[in-house]
Amino acid sequence: MSTETKCNPDLVRERAKCTFDVNELINLFYGSEKATKERRHFEDAVLAVKELKDAIPEEYLSHKERYENGVRKATILRDVYRDYKAKHNRDPPPNQITKAVIKDISPFLLHNGMFVPTIAGQGTPEQQAEWLPKAESMQIIGTYAQTELGHGSFIRGLETIATYDPKTEEFVLNNPTLTSFKWWPGGLGSTVNHCVVVAQLYINGKSHGIHPFIAQIRDLDTHKPLPGVKVGEIGPKMGFQTANNGFLGFDNFRIPRKNMLMKNAQVLKDGTFVKGINEKLTYGTMVMVRVGIVGDCSFYAALAATIAVRYSAVRHQSHIKASEPEAQILDYLTQQHKLFIAVASSHVYRNAYLWMEKMYTNVMKELSQDKQDNLPELHATACCLKAVCSRDAGSLVEECRLACGGHGYMASSNLPLTYGVTIAAVTYEGERTVLLLQTARYLMKAWMAALKGKVLSPSVSYLLNSLKESKKPWQNTPEGIVKGFQHVSFGKVKAAYETIQKYMKQGKDYEDAWNLASVQLVKASEAHSRAILCEVSWEAVCSSSASPNLSRVLQQLAQLYLTYWTLETSGDLLLYSNITKDDLIILRDKYEELLVAIRPNAVGLVDGFDLRDEILNSTLGSYDGRVYERLMEEALKSPLNQETVNSSFHKYLKPMMEKAKL
Numbered sequence: 001m002s003t004e005t006k007c008n009p010d011l012v013r014e015r016a017k018c019t020f021d022v023n024e025l026i027n028l029f030y031g032s033e034k035a036t037k038e039r040r041h042f043e044d045a046v047l048a049v050k051e052l053k054d055a056i057p058e059e060y061l062s063h064k065e066r067y068e069n070g071v072r073k074a075t076i077l078r079d080v081y082r083d084y085k086a087k088h089n090r091d092p093p094p095n096q097i098t099k100a101v102i103k104d105i106s107p108f109l110l111h112n113g114m115f116v117p118t119i120a121g122q123g124t125p126e127q128q129a130e131w132l133p134k135a136e137s138m139q140i141i142g143t144y145a146q147t148e149l150g151h152g153s154f155i156r157g158l159e160t161i162a163t164y165d166p167k168t169e170e171f172v173l174n175n176p177t178l179t180s181f182k183w184w185p186g187g188l189g190s191t192v193n194h195c196v197v198v199a200q201l202y203i204n205g206k207s208h209g210i211h212p213f214i215a216q217i218r219d220l221d222t223h224k225p226l227p228g229v230k231v232g233e234i235g236p237k238m239g240f241q242t243a244n245n246g247f248l249g250f251d252n253f254r255i256p257r258k259n260m261l262m263k264n265a266q267v268l269k270d271g272t273f274v275k276g277i278n279e280k281l282t283y284g285t286m287v288m289v290r291v292g293i294v295g296d297c298s299f300y301a302a303l304a305a306t307i308a309v310r311y312s313a314v315r316h317q318s319h320i321k322a323s324e325p326e327a328q329i330l331d332y333l334t335q336q337h338k339l340f341i342a343v344a345s346s347h348v349y350r351n352a353y354l355w356m357e358k359m360y361t362n363v364m365k366e367l368s369q370d371k372q373d374n375l376p377e378l379h380a381t382a383c384c385l386k387a388v389c390s391r392d393a394g395s396l397v398e399e400c401r402l403a404c405g406g407h408g409y410m411a412s413s414n415l416p417l418t419y420g421v422t423i424a425a426v427t428y429e430g431e432r433t434v435l436l437l438q439t440a441r442y443l444m445k446a447w448m449a450a451l452k453g454k455v456l457s458p459s460v461s462y463l464l465n466s467l468k469e470s471k472k473p474w475q476n477t478p479e480g481i482v483k484g485f486q487h488v489s490f491g492k493v494k495a496a497y498e499t500i501q502k503y504m505k506q507g508k509d510y511e512d513a514w515n516l517a518s519v520q521l522v523k524a525s526e527a528h529s530r531a532i533l534c535e536v537s538w539e540a541v542c543s544s545s546a547s548p549n550l551s552r553v554l555q556q557l558a559q560l561y562l563t564y565w566t567l568e569t570s571g572d573l574l575l576y577s578n579i580t581k582d583d584l585i586i587l588r589d590k591y592e593e594l595l596v597a598i599r600p601n602a603v604g605l606v607d608g609f610d611l612r613d614e615i616l617n618s619t620l621g622s623y624d625g626r627v628y629e630r631l632m633e634e635a636l637k638s639p640l641n642q643e644t645v646n647s648s649f650h651k652y653l654k655p656m657m658e659k660a661k662l
């Protein structure tokens with residue numbers, strides 16, 4: 001029997017309506033037919049491992065059990081990765097199968113995501129040769145320990161100290177205050193035995209700024225903390241329950257000189273400090289991860305959209321016309337308004353990620369040739385896109401959850417957990433406002449350069465164009481809308497700059513003027529991000545190799561994104577572009593037409609994300625649409641349903657009722 005015949009009939013009908021080839025979309029989204037095949041093949045291999053299946057839903061486990069189960073599965077998953085690599089002589093293809101296995105966040109996330117990359121990016125060839133083979137083969141397990149109780153955003157203010165002792169050629173690590181304790185690093189709680197510790201370097205009483213050091217913190221055999229190390233777990237959070245975030249403090253803990261990662265700056269045996277060409281290169285891993293987070297946002301938006309769109313096709317409630325049967329809730333335009341923007345945004349973030357990945361790769365290549373000219377642009381762009389995409393993705397996931405009504409509130413929908421994980425990215429790897437202010441620094445510099453008529457980097461060159469060109473009449477085309485967002489960014493950058501100047505003319509120094517203008521600066525960065533997201537995604541769609549049928553739908557999605565944000569930010573456009581009220585009315589109508597045009601393809605579009613049921617892990621979103629059956633099946637797994645009468649009846653309820661009779 002085919003999967004289709006077992007499916008909910010609404011979903012079967014939806015799939016029959018689709019106007020494009022879903023497999024073509026899948027291949028386009030993931031790069032090629034070969035990439036799809038390899039990814040699916042790897043996912044099959046992982047899912048074939050029986051031990052990776054959970055007996056009962058994670059939510060019924062205690063905090064400790066959940067962690068232990070997470071570690072158990074992470075180690076099995078690690079074996080599957082290793083075997084794949086041994087068999088195919090290459091890493092497994094990019095995939096999201098960890099979601100199907102760990103469900104929440106792997107206790108190895110920081111090992112793979114930041115510990116290994118920091119050694120690779122910040123270590124000398126000798127250090128890489130020493131640490132990478134051990135780390136990559138999991139002989140050692142590590143994390144990235146930067147944030148402290150007292151400081152996360154302002155990393156120059158970190159208080160962990162590494163004092164060089166030339167007599168023994170060692171660094172002495174100390175956490176002199178409570179606020180200097182490392183706090184947050186994933187896996188630190190009970191999993192890792194090593195970490196990259198970011199600490200203030202002191203030589204002969206002189207501070208030389210923050211640098212990364214490798215410290216072994218637990219014994220490799222017993223896993224006990226080494227003498228001089230105080231380490232533990234920080235407790236339950238809004239999400240990330242299995243990430244095993246921890247705290248760490250050192251008391252005169254010695255590590256050899258070679259444990260300072262010295263690709264950028266060095267400490268020689270005699271204690272001579274050799275400065276790197278750019279001290280900000282020490283922040284390199286964060287830049288890489290910020291790029292990766294834009295890709296993660298695409299995944300989380302796709303996951304939530306798949307669940308909510310499929311559910312909305314299956315769910316019937318109320319009538320659009322009294323004479324007709326109860327409508328699929330997906331037929332309500334308000335529902336389409338809530339959901340289709342999540343589908344469209346996933347594509348936008350994916351294209352933005354691919355664009356950023358190229359920029360990142362180019363800059364890394366240039367840095368390897370000692371060319372740093374494009375590093376500021378990379379940093380500024382990664383900061384603002386990470387900030388805007390993560391916040392938007394969080395809101396989209398929450399909107400999808402709300403769009404599922406009461407059932408969206410069930411843990412088994414997987415939407416609450418997905419929200420907790422998605423929204424964390426607004427804070428980690430650089431808090432949103434703080435990162436937007438980093439981009440604003442860059443925009444202010446670009447603006448000053450534009451005023452002097454200098455050539456600007458590609459991502460901000462529109463500032464110069466907007467300055468040179470007089471504003472042209474608004475055009476209600478995608479290209480016209482992209483230009484409009486550039487005008488908004490231009491206007492906000494100019495206004496923020498002029499506000500700083502105004503305060504300075506009033507006698508304020510630059511820093512105070514900056515702070516007084518900072519709400520505007522953040523908004524300028526947001527507008528700059530929106531202009532990039534619109535331009536990059538529209539260009540990607542126009543240059544795609546898709547067939548006419550698919551291309552039409554992808555263009556509709558991209559136009560939906562542009563139109564949605566035009567309407568959402570119409571006040572800004574009225575202020576800073578030549579858009580008129582009449583243009584906005586036309587766009588409002590166009591937006592509604594787009595929703596109606598996308599509607600028949602809604603299920604096909606989310607099928608095109610190719611997220612299998614095990615990854616969705618949702619009663620509401622599975623391919624076959626057996627929503628109500630799954631809700632009941634999951635409810636029956638509750639431990640409270642494994643007994644007819646719970647002991648609390650005899651202990652508390654009955655005595656209470658008896659007392660009430662007296």
Ligand SMILES: CCCCCCCC/C=C\CCCCCCCCC/C=C/C(=O)SCCNC(=O)CCNC(=O)[C@H](O)C(C)(C)COP(=O)(O)OP(=O)(O)OC[C@H]1O[C@@H](n2cnc3c(N)ncnc32)[C@H](O)[C@@H]1OP(=O)(O)O
Nearest residue numbers: 113152153154155280283288292357360379428429430441
């Ligand atoms: C082919 C590969 C392509 C890439 C593909 C990527 C694949 C990705 C793989 C995986 C992705 C997913 C991985 C999963 C891991 C998830 C981890 C989740 C767990 C979370 C971990 C963490 O949170 S770790 C801790 C993160 N912490 C932060 O982010 C702290 C934020 N704060 C800062 O970064 C800095 O303090 C701040 C930048 C805010 C300020 O620094 P400061 O030294 O005070 O600098 P400032 O005076 O403000 O500016 C001076 C000057 O320097 C410039 N600058 C700052 N930072 C950088 C930088 N990183 N690079 C370059 N330049 C920088 C700044 O702009 C200033 O310039 P000027 O204005 O003076 O010119």
Ligand SMILES: Cc1cc2nc3c(=O)[nH]c(=O)nc-3n(C[C@H](O)[C@H](O)[C@H](O)COP(=O)(O)OP(=O)(O)OC[C@H]3O[C@@H](n4cnc5c(N)ncnc54)[C@H](O)[C@@H]3O)c2cc1C
Nearest residue numbers: 145146147151152153184185186424427428429430431433
């Ligand atoms: C789930 C999760 C996982 C994490 N994993 C790790 C990890 O593995 N390793 C690690 O080292 N860290 C980790 N972190 C820590 C994370 O990187 C920091 O929490 C993050 O960088 C924000 O720093 P903060 O907590 O100091 O926020 P704060 O800076 O204290 O932010 C609080 C408020 O102050 C505002 N603010 C701060 N500075 C400024 C400023 N200059 N201008 C304007 N406003 C400002 C912010 O906008 C925010 O509103 C993790 C955090 C989370 C939530």
